Amino acid sequence: MTSTKTPVTLEESNIESFLRMDRMPHIWCAGCGIGTAVGCFARAVERAGLDPDKVSLISGIGCAGRAAGYVKLDSFHTTHGRALPFATGLKLGNPELNVVVFSGDGDLLAIGGNHLIHSARRNIDLTVICINNFNYGMTGGQMGPTTPIDARTTTTPYGNVEYPFNAPYLLAASGATYVSRWTVMHPRELERSIAEALVKPGFSFVEVLSPCPALYGRLNKESKGLDTMHTYLKRSVIRNGADPKDAEIGLNGPILVGKYVDIERPTLWDCCKQVFDRVKEKKSK
């Protein structure tokens, strides 16, 4: 996977035009994976052939939420958990826009959890990129809805006792038409997956596992971002088309990555249009 070629500098990469370089350096910690995910997203927009003027990035609160401020796109930093309702309004207000929600596991699965399942249920045409670092990084590393059983956090000093969400399983059950999971150790697969999700009609969900060396990692024997990257390399098992039920993540053991769901289902806008047309036809008679 890794090659020993001269590292590509930011100036040489083609994503600079995507970033607000005047906002650099970013706030993310050394070893954090969110920057890699933003890079994958930028390249995915290019790969998917989308006009950046028609792509909008919506973030909630948290480390991942800061992405909205760093991209040269129309972007919105909403309140905690509310990225999806905001994105829903934006998409329905201007269906031509390609609306992307880029936020963290705490924001999307805890305080915004209700919005997540309902957005998937009504199959609104959005792409959600969910950075999962297994804790609330921004506020100091508290236990969240994805923290594995027995994992240590600042609010579970002797290990977590609550079962976490299995995000792909939850999203598949809620009705998402595209569900995948990759780690930031899989940048090419992740980029391809985000590009697929961007052009896929309906609700797409891409979970991105990302190291949090400063907090979650430090408390769980992965104090460097590189340690977590090695863990991803060791524990990841690529299995496209796997049953999302098997995608649970423990403190140890394999981590299933790949594409779980890729199905067709009319989007909310399709259904709205059908009704509008039917009513219009009825009225004109």
Place this chain on the structure above:
Amino acid sequence: MVKGRMLQGARAMAEMVALCRPKVISAYPITPQTLIVEELSQIVADGDLEAEFINVEGEHSAASVCLGACAAGARVFTCSSSQGILLMSEVIFNISGMRLPVVMICVNRSVSAPLNIWNDQQDSMILRDSGWIQLYAENNQETCDLLLQAYRIAEDHRVMLPVMVCADGYVLPHAYEIVDLPDQEKADAFLPFYEPIYKLDVENPSTMGAYADPEKYMETRYMIQETLKKSIPIVEEVARDFSNTFARPSYGLFENYHVDDSSTVVVALGSMAGTIKDAIDELRTEGEKVGLLRMICYRPFPKEALYEALRNAVNIVVIEKDISLGASGAVATDMRAIFQGRDASPRISGFVIGLGGRDVTIDDIKLAIKKAQQQFEDADFIGLKEELELEGIDA
């Protein structure tokens, strides 16, 4: 020698909460409140406090967990800030409406948008109408002292209303200060176990928060209003008892800092009182008759006591970290109402300061005092970076 230990504010508050022996604690992380929650989760996990610590998925849930646990007869604790307080607000009203003695700390922080995590008091001010008792602390020692008093006041059978202790974000919980905490025995003696008058109990079934049609609803609000008015002397009584028990001043409704001989009196809440006292000390050495009335109990609003304390003032200078946008600062508005139809009629100017964590300096305070002495000012923003010209709006 100063008694106490050098503690971070959040640690001191967490230890004080533990001394109050809540049975259920529930909270959701939000900066700058989280340190308190982390310390408490450690205290509970270490087995040093026999309580349920419940991690939830949002502040609405945190407040709801506390509401439920308190309805079952447990002493509870939660804390939050800013957006978290706003998200809780639905349940905040439920708690006072159900007359449950929940106690919480509001770690004061500004409200979005734009996103700003620093201190002002807009968050708790928004909830001044919620039926909660609100106590504003100047420092970490006082935050801890008020916490112990808060449970006594809330659980007093003459009150049975929730109490919010407000502490300025960062300025207090992130700062180290010598704090003297009581031992468990003394805390227990001051704050006995909670004895609910009513609770959800299978042996004696009841319903809380049920539907109240127009025939009933208004009376529930009247009863809260009357109880809040009657709780003013109870806040004073508990503070007096605290001072006697712990041999440390606790001011009750407000602190009087050179008010009696001053023609100009500043009125303010919270931690900026320290800066204001410094400004006043400097002005007094120059011969100016300036004092500070530091309000602690903002709700219930002690109108009579404030009138008596301020009736001889010529200039009242309200300096506050909040604004009722489109009107005036909340405290200034309330202060003006006190003097309506009364003999004394001081000039009451209002200043807005330190929003979103903007530094409050001694010079800022002196400027506000000087302006107020020259002419009436209303919702005058102190400390703006530059004169802003609003296009299309006449100055």
